[in-house]
Amino acid sequence: MSVDKQVRVGTKLLGAGLPPLVQTMYDNPMPRDKEQLDELIRRIGSLNAMGCDLIRFSYPSFEDRESFSYICSHSPIPVVADIHFDYKLALDAIQAGAHKIRINPGNIGARWKVDEVLAAAKDHNVAIRIGLNSGSLPKGDDPPAKLMSDTALTYLNWFEQASFTNSVVSLKASDENLTIEANRLFASQSGYPLHLGVTEAGSVVSAVVRSTWALGQLLSEGIGSTLRISITGEIETEVQAGVELLRTLGLRRKGIRIVSCPRCGRASFDSQGFLASVEQDLLGINKDLTVAIMGCQVNGPGEAKSADIAITGIGNAIFLYVKGELVRKVSVDEAKSALLEAIEDAE
Numbered sequence: 001m002s003v004d005k006q007v008r009v010g011t012k013l014l015g016a017g018l019p020p021l022v023q024t025m026y027d028n029p030m031p032r033d034k035e036q037l038d039e040l041i042r043r044i045g046s047l048n049a050m051g052c053d054l055i056r057f058s059y060p061s062f063e064d065r066e067s068f069s070y071i072c073s074h075s076p077i078p079v080v081a082d083i084h085f086d087y088k089l090a091l092d093a094i095q096a097g098a099h100k101i102r103i104n105p106g107n108i109g110a111r112w113k114v115d116e117v118l119a120a121a122k123d124h125n126v127a128i129r130i131g132l133n134s135g136s137l138p139k140g141d142d143p144p145a146k147l148m149s150d151t152a153l154t155y156l157n158w159f160e161q162a163s164f165t166n167s168v169v170s171l172k173a174s175d176e177n178l179t180i181e182a183n184r185l186f187a188s189q190s191g192y193p194l195h196l197g198v199t200e201a202g203s204v205v206s207a208v209v210r211s212t213w214a215l216g217q218l219l220s221e222g223i224g225s226t227l228r229i230s231i232t233g234e235i236e237t238e239v240q241a242g243v244e245l246l247r248t249l250g251l252r253r254k255g256i257r258i259v260s261c262p263r264c265g266r267a268s269f270d271s272q273g274f275l276a277s278v279e280q281d282l283l284g285i286n287k288d289l290t291v292a293i294m295g296c297q298v299n300g301p302g303e304a305k306s307a308d309i310a311i312t313g314i315g316n317a318i319f320l321y322v323k324g325e326l327v328r329k330v331s332v333d334e335a336k337s338a339l340l341e342a343i344e345d346a347e
Contacts, residue, residue, distance in 0.1 A: 004191035007166050007225075009127045010078030010099035012053060014168070014225040015193040019251055021053035021226045022242035023195070024235045025082070030057060030067040037067060041074045048076045049284035050236065051243035051255055054226065056080035056102065059093045072097030080129070087113035094120045100127040100168070105155045106138055118164040127166045130155050133199055134173035134182075144173070145181035152186055168225070170195040176214035183218050193225035194218075200230065207231040208241050219249055240283060256282040256343070259307060260293040269313020269332075271295035278336050282343075289346055291339070292321075309342050311335055322346070 004016030014021055024047065031037050044055055059068060059081040072079045080100040081093035087108045090101050094117075101121065105114045121128050132148055140147045148171045159167055169192050171182040176198050183194055196218055198211045211229045218224050229241040246252035260275050271293050282291060292307035305324035312319045318335045320328040322342055330338045 005165065005167075005193065007127050007168055007193050008125070009054060009080075009168075012078050016191065018225065020196075020219060020224050020246060022051055022239055022246065023054040023056065023080075023226050023228045024052055024238045024242075025056040025228065025230075026058075027235050030064045030071070032067055037070050037074075040071065041076075044071075044075050044077065046284060047236065047239050049286065050239045051252070051283075052077060052239040054078050054080060054100070056082050058082045059089055059098075060084075062089070062092055065092055065096045068093065068098070069096040072099065082131075083108075085109075087117050090117045091120050094124050094126050098126055100129060102129040102131045102170075104131050104133075104136060105158065106132075106151070107136065111158065114158060115162055118159060118162040121166070122162075122164050125166070127168060128159070128164070129168040129170055129195055130159075131170045131195075132172070134175070134178060144178055145185055148173075148182040149186040149189065153190060156190065156192060168193045168195050170197065172197050172199040174198065174200040176210045179214045180217055183223055184221070187223045194223060196224040196227040197230055203232050204237060207233075211241070212245055216245060216249065219245070219251060236280075236283075253288050254286050256285050256287065257290045258282060258293065259290060261295050269295045269315075269318065271313065274311070274313075274335065278339060281340060285343060287343065287346060289343065291343065309339065309346060311339050 006013055006015035006018065012021060031040055047055065054077055057068060057079065078099035080102055081098040082102045083090040083093060085107055090103055093101055103117065108114055130152055132152055134144055134148065137147055137151055142150065152169045152171060156167060169186065171186055173179045179198050183196065187194060196215050198214050207230060215227055227242055229238045231238050243252060243255055247255060247257060261271055275293050289308040292310035294310065294312045308323060310321040318330050318332055319326055320330060320338050320342060328338055
């Protein structure tokens with residue numbers, strides 16, 4: 001199992017030699033109403049524009065099948081079904097059109113049930129993620145990281161005995177150092193793709209800090225094919241954090257890199273309010289640009305010169321720079337449209 005592998009998930013290919021992909025998980029029960037489903041598809045489209053590559057849904061009931069099937073057939077990105085305990089739900093999700101399912105073979109039940117899921121997934125070209133969390137492992141005397149890695153290797157052996165190799169593994173813990181150790185150990189013994197994440201990481205600040213610490217180290221070592229920054233908050237923030245981590249590590253190029261100053265007593269332009277008003281627009285633009293939003297005369301002009309496009313406010317005047325050159329002076333009310341027009345015109 002040491003040979004590096006690639007796995008297909010719908011239209012996406014992940015694994016050895018390929019850039020890591022960003023994933024999130026839908027944060028509500030699946031809607032049943034057609035209008036709500038269409039709104040959800042639009043939301044997935046917005047997430048995709050921000051840089052989300054895959055989205056996972058809880059699949060707790062057979063009553064979800066019709067909605068889930070609609071989502072799978074209309075989503076612009078591959079859809080993953082999260083299954084616990086009942087192997088029949090896994091079979092149902094596969095029939096409904098899932099591109100990947102996530103299971104823990106240890107809580108699915110008897111091995112023959114796992115084999116049925118493997119057979120169905122193979123017949124429908126569906127990938128399977130073996131999802132192991134530190135809180136749901138079989139009992140053993142080994143250190144937690146070794147127990148996590150060895151358990152995953154055991155399950156992969158089951159899968160290979162059934163001639164199934166379209167597999168992804170995740171080894172997650174709320175302890176970021178345990179997450180690092182377990183993934184390093186597994187990666188040293190297997191070439192199957194890893195989905196990375198620190199589970200139950202908390203609110204925005206704690207989740208981003210802890211996840212960046214753990215995932216940043218692993219990704220910089222070439223470990224990890226997909227990732228999720230798990231946040232108790234908006235899934236749009238999860239996607240933004242994941243994309244920004246990849247960009248910071250040089251593993252993703254497309255997308256707007258935002259440079260903005262913190263508030264201080266020198267501020268004569270509400271850069272914080274302006275950023276809040278324009279950020280969602282910027283996150284949905286798939287151009288490799290650095291955009292600076294600055295609020296005073298100290299750092300503003302310098303940052304404007306080093307950014308592709310910049311807005312700098314000094315007093316009541318708002319200045320628009322392109323490639324370091326001052327091109328327009330606008331009012332506060334005109335600043336947002338001027339910035340977006342400059343980005344649209346940028347090569």
